[in-house]
Amino acid sequence: MSRSATKGPRSRQCDAADAHKRLGDAEKYLEVAGLVATEDSLESHNVAAGLAVLAGIAAADAACCKTLGESSRGPDHQDAATFLRRITPGGEAAAKNFERLVGLKDKAHYSFLNVSGQDRTGAIRRATQLVDFAREVLQR
């Protein structure tokens, strides 16, 4: 039987202070992604998209720490989407956004292929929405 069938997603406990720390990380990743995206090179597509993915992961952690007191731990980002979905209101939309964003992770971080300009732009847009969501959750 799989781990998820018996125990659910792997998680770590965290609190409001951790949430603020991860939101700060997310904002900085996103800021640097935006800077890299202004460079006109194929490599910059992968790096900008990769940073946007990191921004999204950090934003998800921030929102989950604030509302659930725990965030995803481990390599399966589907777990993080599962946690995000449990936040109300807004968690369902954020989880969908997150799933599409982390779908780019392997290509952006590890692949020999380049992320397209369209994917890079989409990744930054989704990361921005996730950071905005996390910010709003922390302000509740």
Place this chain on the structure above:
Amino acid sequence: MNVSRAYSAIAPTVEGDVLVVLAGTTQPLTGRRIARLARRGSVAAVANALSRLVSQGLVLRQEAPPASLYSLNRQHVATSAVEALALIRTKLLDRLRHAFSTWSIPPVHASLFGSAARQDGDVDSDIDIFVVRPAGVDAEDAIWGEQLQDIGDAVLAWTGNHAGIIDFAEQDIGQMRDENPPVLGDLRRDGIDLAGTPLHELLGRAQ
């Protein structure tokens, strides 16, 4: 109103804190976890509050030995009121953002800071707002002054708290960054952007 725990204006007991935690998630939580997430209340006080809320049908309890798990009963007729309580603070921020968006002389920047932003104030705390006046608009400008008066009046009407407004000239931002007064640290650490250029961008570009 205590803007840090805005729901306490209507639900001042630990029940209010518990309900706001449960309104924020569909995930069933242990009493201990709820106590950790709530803004106040011991584990024992939270357990008592949960018992009372379960008896009202507003909170559901499921047994997961050795613990009990609690969730908000989303079908309860009172749940919409609980969900509204949980978002009172969000509503205040939305109103502030909307008010600034209607200014005929838009601010270069506006943000909430101080205890209202940190969420550690009380019912008597001022609601501190930092507003940056565009270069070229005099501090004595009648329209600008009216806008400041109106936002202060609105904050008082919406919350019962006085607004503490810092009206700052855009051309003085660079000097403030150089001198780094304590208020700048508060803004950087806790500021919540309400209008105009985000603070970190504004400070980054000031000459």
